[in-house]
Amino acid sequence: MKKRIIVVTGTPGVGKTSVSRILASKLDAKVIEVGELIERERLYLGFDEERDTFIADTDKLSQRIKRLIDEVNSRDVIVVGHFAVDLLSPEKIHKVFVLRRHPEELKEVLESRGYMERKLWENLAAEVLDVCLCEAVESCGEKKVCEVDVTGRNFEEVVGEIISILEGRKSCKVGITDWLGRLEAEGRLNEYTKHF
Numbered sequence: 001m002k003k004r005i006i007v008v009t010g011t012p013g014v015g016k017t018s019v020s021r022i023l024a025s026k027l028d029a030k031v032i033e034v035g036e037l038i039e040r041e042r043l044y045l046g047f048d049e050e051r052d053t054f055i056a057d058t059d060k061l062s063q064r065i066k067r068l069i070d071e072v073n074s075r076d077v078i079v080v081g082h083f084a085v086d087l088l089s090p091e092k093i094h095k096v097f098v099l100r101r102h103p104e105e106l107k108e109v110l111e112s113r114g115y116m117e118r119k120l121w122e123n124l125a126a127e128v129l130d131v132c133l134c135e136a137v138e139s140c141g142e143k144k145v146c147e148v149d150v151t152g153r154n155f156e157e158v159v160g161e162i163i164s165i166l167e168g169r170k171s172c173k174v175g176i177t178d179w180l181g182r183l184e185a186e187g188r189l190n191e192y193t194k195h196f
């Protein structure tokens, strides 16, 4: 069996880590958590105080990821992180799953994590404006990018959908969410855009 490189991306709090763990156990795949790797192996250039996050050393990081992938034989590899697509050669990627979560639900997750106001709204804006989705499409092209809505669903169900897509029983699509449109219809667009 040839190993596949599967990317799981999305705004912080959508459920990448949780979904990837379940997916890995079903596929017997190896997981590379980009965020964890940066901290564990100190693959950063510094710390961004304002954003409360490490500034990744992307050159070292992509080399390290490449080596970790090369070490794996005949098992799928799941690379997890909101900027994972920029760290791999697009032609090596089998599929990119972009997890999406309705901003209201995402807000609850991020609030329960105690995110500071600024970081909270920065991430909500990224979700509403499809930042991860656009980056994935830009780097890998639309064909390989599959959007998966996790809103109101449990992670087992989400993993079931991902496996159906990988097995070709369900189609891989982008353009399934429209948070701007949804927020407008729900009369809460203003509540959001005033922070952006």
Ligand SMILES: Nc1ncnc2c1ncn2[C@@H]1O[C@H](COP(=O)(O)OP(=O)(O)OP(=O)(O)O)[C@@H](O)[C@H]1O
Binding pocket: 010, 011, 012, 013, 014, 015, 016, 017, 018, 019, 035, 082, 109, 112, 153, 154, 155
């Ligand atoms: N079964 C569940 N159904 C829905 N939401 C859940 C469930 N279990 C956990 N969550 C919520 O989903 C959140 C997001 O999970 P997770 O940590 O996997 O996101 P992430 O995308 O990996 O975030 P980050 O980018 O910060 O690593 C959890 O913090 C939790 O609040």
Ligand SMILES: [Mg+2]
Binding pocket: 016, 017, 018
């Ligand atoms: Mg995570």
